[in-house]
Amino acid sequence: MTDPSATFLLFGATGDLAHRMIFPSLYNLLADGLLPEDFMIVASGRTEMDDEAFRADIDKALQKFLGADRYDADVATRLRAIIFYQPVEAGNAAQFRKLAKRLDGRAERGxxxxxxxPPSLFAPTAQGLAEAGLITPTTRIAMEKPIGKDLASSKEVNNGIGALFDESQIFRVDHYLGKETVQNLLALRFGNVMFEPLWNATAIDHVQITVGETVGLEGRVSYYDGVGALRDMVQNHVLQILSIIAMEPPARMDPTAVRDEKVKALRSLRPLTAETVKANSVRGQYTPGAVGGEIVTGYADELGKPSDTETFVALKAHIDNWRWQGVPFYLRTGKRMPARQSEIQIQFKPVRHSIFGRDGHGSGLEPNTLIIRLQPEEFIQLLIMSKRPGLERDVRLEEVTLDVSLTAAFAGQRRRIAYERLILDLLAGDQTLFVRRDEVEAQWTWIDSIIDGWKEAGIKPSPYAAGNWGPSSAIALIERDGASWHD
Incomplete structure (x- = not known):
């Protein structure tokens, strides 16, 4: 499967994700000459409309989400010319037959x-494609998260798709893997000789992963309540970042080798129990407060009723293998946080013996810290100790920052939408940045242990005012180990 697909068939084309991310990504790929020759985009949704009406709708979305500096009328005209709309509803065999007629002769070309x-439509949609004769050895299928709501339901979803497609044809999307800085974790670890020898329990004290959102429900009421932060963010984005940080070096940069090592790390996560979940997890739910100077309502007010769904979770995780034994991974994510921020902090251990400081005076030494910011701005910072300028006989040390701004370092290059990378890899059949079935199931196995522990221990969400980094118990989670969150 090396030839790029000649046709891109999008279900859910009238939805928010398609308008905000997928079509702007296709526009950028077309503008850069990266789409195959004679490329065709077939958009599908339940709404009845013709090609021209849908094209006009997409043109408005491009102007809104690309911005005036990026939107070019000529490129938009070229994109509209290759977009076709076909209304299709899952379970409607007649509509799938019309879709197949529109794609007549193209399926064999990829x-x-x-x-x-929604995941509930994955299997019925795939079944409709099969009955219409649109699944061939050159057909690939990509699925947006969530893949189920627990291990059992994820297996149902995967079994439904797996009955019709080989695993080599299935592309499970986690858009975080399309982000440049997430991919840069691989380059940082395995492309620089100074990091890999220190990337283990001998040199690293702990690891922090923070994914903070300033938004609340934002129109996702029907989806989010009953799902919560653990399933919505930790199960996929946070654990994918963790797996890249924790994985062993793959033999080569190919889909099998990379994902083999990621799944080994995920399977090494220590399950939580009703006892350990009390000390190693925090659930929170935001109440009224202020974010960015704006007064916002609480979760229950937005929802319109009381709820036990968590909008914040903090976890202390352990990876039980040779490399990471004894190194805690502190994970936190939540809504209505003070800042939209995705960040990794690698906290190194202090030097074993300090030669600085005499006559009982402290050395002023701080352990080295590596900070990798994924969003909104992208940078890598290394905090090191340096001599403070001066003529004092006692050497005075201060912490200084080696700062690499990826935005500044690659100033001449446009920042890509994560979906551009993922769509391009889907068309080419490269699965490296997509999630394999055994990864999904390893993630759900660990998440299910936490959910079961919460139920058994009767742990309910603690309130936190919007605009704060979760409940105070989240601070205690890390500070009782002598560390603190990097805010």
């Missing part, structure tokens, strides 16, 4: 199907 729909 068809990439993108499911931007």
């Amino acid at each position: 068809l990439s199907v993108y499911l931007s729909t």
Whole structure:
């Protein structure tokens, strides 16, 4: 499967994700000459409309989400010319037959199907494609998260798709893997000789991963309540970042080798129990407060009723293998945080013996810290100790920052939408940045242990005012180990 797909079939084309991310990404790929020759985009949704009406709708979305500096009328005209709309509803065989007629003769040249729909529609949509004769050895299918709501339901979803597609044809999307800085973790670890020898329990004290959102429900009421931060963010984005940080060096940069090592790390996560979950997890739910100087309502007010769904979670995780034994991984994510921030902090251990400081005076030494910011701005900072300038006989040390701003370092290059990378890899059949079935199931196995522990221990969400980094118990989670969150 090396030839790029000649056709991109998008289900859920009238939805928010398609308008905000997928079509702007296709526009950018077309503008840069990266789409195959004679490329065709077939958009599908339940709404009845013709090609021209849908094209006009997409043109408005491009002007809104690309911005005036990026939108070019000529490129937009070229994109509209290759977009076709076909209304299709899961379970409607007649509509699938019309879709197949529209794609007549193109499926054999490679068809990439993108499911931007609720997971409950994945299997019925795939079944409709099969009955219409649109699944061939060159058909690829991509699925947006969530893949189920627990291990059992994820297996149902995967079994439904797996009955019709080989695993080599299935592309499970986690858009964080399309981010430049997440991919840069691989380059940082395995492309620089100074990091890998220190990337273990001998030199690292602990690791922090923070994914903070300033938004609340934002129109996701029907999806989010009953799902919560653990399933919505930790199960996929946070654990994917963790797996890249924790994985062993793959033999080569290919889909099998990289994902083999990621799944080993995920399977090494120590399950939580009803006892350990009390000390190693925090659930929170935001109440009224202020974010960015704006007064916002609480979760229950937005929802319109009381709820036990958590909007914040903090976890202390352990990876039980040779490399990471004894190194805690502190994970936190939440809504209505003070800042939209995705960040990794690698906290190194202090030097074993300090030669600085005499006559009982402290050395002023701080352990080295590596900070990798994923969003909104992208940078890598290394905090090191340096001599303070001066003529004092006692050497005075201060912490200084070696700062690499990826935005500044690559100032001449446009920052890519994560979906550009993922769509391009889907069309080419490269699965490296997509999630394999055993990864999904390893993630759910660990998440299920936490959910079961919460139920058994009767742990309910603690309130926190919007605009704060979660409940005070989240601070205690890390500070009782002598560390603190990097805010």
